[in-house]
Amino acid sequence: MPIRSAAMTILISCSLPALAAIEVPNHQSPIRIDGKLDEPAWATARQVELSIETRPGENTPAPVTTHAWLTADKDTLYVAFEALDPNPSAIRANLSDRDKAWGDDMVGIKLDTWNQGRLAYQFFINPYGVQQDSIENELTGEESDAWDGIWYSAGLQNDAGYVVEVALPLRMFNFDDSHQHQTWGIELVRFWPRDKTYRLSNTELDRNIACTLCQMSEMTGLDNLTASRQLQITPSLTLRRDEERAGPSQPWEQADKVDLGGDLRWNLTPDTLFNLTINPDFSQVEADAGQLDINTTFALFFPEKRPFYLDNADLFETYSTLIHTRNLAEPEFGTKLTGGRGDHSFALLQTRDEETNFLLPGNLSSDIAGLDRRSDNLALRYRYNHSDQLSIGAISTGRHSDDYHNYTFGVDGRYDFNSQTYAELLLVGSDTRYPDDLADQTEGEQATRSRQTDLNGYHWVAEIQHDSRNWDGFALYRYIDDEFRADLGFVENTDWGKGVAGGGYTWYPQQGFFHKIRLGGDVDETRNNAGERLEQESEFRLSGEGQYQSYLALWGVSRERRGRREREEDLAIEGNAPMFDETFAGLDIEFTPRGDLALELHLTYGDDIDFANNQLGTRTQINPYFKWQPLPQLVVELDHLWRELEVDGGTLFTANLSDLRLSWQFNVRNFLRLTAIYRDIERDPGLYQFDEVDPNTRILSTELLYGYKLNPQTVFYAGYADGRFNDGFDDNLEQLDRSVFAKFSYAWLL
Template sequence: MPTPRRCILALACLFALQPAFAQAPDAPPPPPPGSYVPGGSIPKLQGDIAIDGVLDDAAWQGALVQDIAYDIQPGDNTPAPVKTVVRIGYTDDALYVSYHALDPDPAKILAHLRDRDAAFNDDWVGLFLDTFNDHRRGYELVVNPLGVQGDIIRDETNADNQEDSSWDGLWQSAGRITAEGYDVEMRIPFSTLRFPNGGGDQRWGISLFRNWPRDKRHQLTSHRVPRESNCFECEWGQYTGLAGAKQGRNLEVVPTVTVGAEQTRDAANTPWKSADTSIEPGVDVSWAPSPNMTLNATINPDFSQVETDQLQLGFNDSFALFYQEKRPFFLEGADYFTTPFNVLYTRQIADPDYGLRVTGRSGGSTYGAIVARDAAPQVLVPGVLGSGFEALDEKVDVAVGRYRYDFNQHASIGVIGTFREGDDYSNDVVGVDGRWKSGPHTVTAQFLRSQSEYPQEFIDRAIDDGVTDLDLSDRTPVGDAWRTEYSFSNRNWYFDTWHMDVDPGFRADLGFIGQVGYDKSLAGGGYTWFRDDKALNRINLYADFDITHRFDSQLLEREWEAQLQADGPMQSNFSLHALTRARFWQDTLFDEHYADVNIQFRPLPKLLLGAYANVGEMLDLTAAKTGRRTLLELWGNTDIGRGLTLNWDVTKQWMRRGGGTAFEATLVNAGGSWQFDPRQRLRLTLQGSEVLRDQTLYVDTVNETARDWAAQLVYSYKVNPRTALYAGASYGAFMDDDNPDLFGNTRSVFAKFTYGWQP
């Protein structure tokens, strides 16, 4: 069925705004007279360079030489404690960068063979690029001393998630440890980057970065970063040159084949039931017709079994759990659709037959659109005090459009629309948002309106399943949601206040908004002490107050909280937090209060340990009674040799009330990986949970015992992020009151092959 006409018309209206604002943002102001500003003209290199980590190619002699001169954390733009010489140059098709990183004690260099985006705790060097020089969106490319890559998209306009590591670019790197420190070489094809058209000289913002983790984690840069600055990209050095840079054909085709077999059974000592062996072909296509625009298409994208969701317990919590997106088609360019409200959660597009996406920038304009056909949609049914997922038994068409115009680096305005429609179902959300930022002041606001229609069968099923506490008798709910926020942040002080209001009839079925029918206000602030060269080099004190009311003015929550946080030796972070609140549940206001402590540190360079403890009077939602709840969590990871890593996270909580223990819950996420070489990796994941309840302390019947565990083993061989082979197996088991013996109930094997082809 084709995408509904009104979805296409709505998207067209969004993008029709673009020409009206087709002017470039303001140029950044010149630096103060006499100040040191790194930068210069990036020269064209003469000769070939082999990316092997050996800085002996003659072409490097013609490169621009720079220095990573400043310690910005924990130092306050103090001289860098170690010297790093950087050389930058380019050819017609790529940018080349080398790092000569000296170290007074090379034996202390932290360097391990790891998977991509997993080496951020090692020593590493980085190249940060603002290719449009507009202080809004940039690339962060980092390499550890063994050549392991990490890459991130940085979004200065998104205070909640400025760095997103889901983007994987195609570029080359190599590194080696030497008697003086380590050397790194990078080659970044211009086809991997997006930058303005023209063919003449470019002007880019660039930060050259080095992570030097010792007793403290030193962050070293090529430029000063004032502590009062709340825009990191605004401080990057200015570089010119790169005339004649060619992006190539910018076409990439990635076919995928996933083969899997799964068996299940309902009880112990019963035969395994086999499903048909599945063979799922798919393909992703990416094409950039211009440096300012990227088109993507996908057919039958899959979650595969390559990445495992972190196990969570929806224990003593009435709201649906959030899981991160993992599919490359939906991950890349996700920052283009970010707004204050989470109105696009792409895991709601559960089983797309196909998907199309366009993203781009032109002058001050940023835009994106997605069109898809979902064969197995689900709906997050929201409520005032709880929410849950419910399947929608029909195929739906999906359309999303986002446009933002930046008048300059201070002010922007945007619109967004999400549309999902089936035979007798629809959910449309449209809204406008704005942002103003000047010095320490930031103001953001967003207004949304939704209109929905649901099948009667869906309404009846949601009522039977009890996934919401709202009256669902209205099949065509309509509602508004709005939020406004002001924040102030300078060198030492921070202040934040915001208010949001969400109608009971508001629905964002393509987003993750699990609570509706309420309004909430918050005001808070804090102060930071910087104590350079002290054991505790940074101390922060923060407190806030918030209050929440139901749509009929019933008080839902009134909360005070405060936190003291400090950074110290052994890369440690310590926090002490306390909270007290009145909380509404089942027509009663309950008093809750607790204190918690959190600490993380490195007693040894290759060992990270963390602990969290929480004790206080909390509400048992199932019983609607309070008790003394204790929660303990221990986590950590350790590196053994160059390639073996072990990790663990164990949480246990229990509640005492009525003279007994109402519940005990244990959750374990553990495992490890063995990186044989830069391409081959073997990963083991172990997950398990146990929940025990005392029926005598509950009025309603409860499941007294529930236990489950699962294991997964995956082998991967990666030529690059697009060309890879995966093979794995998984096994799961559980028990409950109806099945008193732990038994295996699922097992599966799979293989996946992807190939990145660039004609």
């Protein structure tokens, strides 16, 4: 075949059985990452076959052939794939930015460097060599693609399929170098999206075992490898000009900003990483997804995207979100120490912030508060894996300013009764001192709760979960004392306790349109600390996964839920916050009719509380989405949300939110992206009994961004952004703010 050299022929004889340990040989000759696999080192590499289909089939023979090879030198692990295809013209491959090629054909490597079945690094590559990387956390059941490592890949397509070549520097990994013979967990994976998305692997996955990372193969042969103590220094320069004005006839006010900053990343030992950032620029180069905040009583959540906070962020995770670093708005500097040794892992974060932002929680609402003062912030996390069954941990956070502080300390643990059932427990206490004038800066429930300035509270969570091939079930109770606060996190409730139990059954049909069908549901009840009921709910969901990468779900909810308080200064519920009966249902549809087009439609209809007037209304919500890639370089995404609330007397509001993103990828390193987010809310002022509202609110936010990424830390960005608004009565959109910006950073590996 065109992609094989003479060395390739030799590799066939080195193939391993799928479930055998993979012993990686060492080589001394150089390897160039170009996708050609013509270096002598590949002639002695270990070959592994991805011969097992783990999804939708259940450990059945793979429908296509995939070869993988592994070899290593003293500081790098090399992996290569040959993905054969009976119809190469059907291969789905697009040029895109990092972490945005999901849905393409791709191959990948999962590595558990501690071989404990708890955490795994994931590296996936499409046929163009576009990289996807992430961290999979078995304890939380989540994957975070926000983590970005510096590694190297190349891909080449041909008339037999495609080839991918990968170099994974060991400096990226935390591992225990006290062991003379390294043994890592490994899984080699291929995604083959055709009539279905086939997941192919070198190892079987037992669906009767709840964890997946504990089923990975083992990789040996790394005995002579040593992790680099490499120092990475990344200086950065940011230039920005912001202009804004109070109205269309007002003069522009201009502000120029030049920031010099730098990051340091140092592997003190193979299992300990030190990060330092000085005068960082944490401006977003990717706009947050648009969200509607109409007719909601709780603060919106925005995920973290900033590199300094994302490095090893999984080590800080707990059952509740006790650490949410988006609260840190304008850091002067920050340090972080993360790592582990044997069964122990630890993480420490320290930041000085020019602003102090935190969430003010409640049981019927929450809001964001901001103090115009500097604060020192600290987070500590420790975990001990006592055995394969038991892990315990501790967490502490602190925020301190002149007349304000919030400290938390907690312990948590997980016990696995068997391969299908586990229990988790979290217990946290807090000590808080609010500024005396905080209540004057807030309103509603948050003002009432802020009048008590000295607070001492606690929070606990207990859960038991069972997952098997067909049956799953869980029971959970979460309690939050009325004086508990977690100001470095995102715990939006207080004076609140919720019990929930649920489960479901899953079928795996061997024939027909769907290959997976699940019927499930749960019931829950929420009360305040005084025992007054806040909510009681039951829900069901029937879902199926099938051909054309399709997902279909029909769901329904019936509940009793409180409206807003009639007397905000009184925190009592009974006689103060009316209870409403709500019943609503929805339909979710997702499918990919062809390789360049993905479609979604989400529908919701039924009862919804009108919180502005404390009455029951009828909500209709339609949320279509499409992603179209007419060319390998071009991506067009449109996400639109239409929401309408009908009440006695007419239509209270109609809200539209459109999020349009156009991206042209010149190659794997260069892109040009246009983002436009448009909000349009029409209200009937005559239907608002207690508030004065504008009949129309329209906001258009746009951003044009050019980006060059040599790697995740060596980047250049240049862009323009502006915001246009109307005044509530005039249809014209007036430009009231605009900015131009540029950022350059370069990662020096010393």
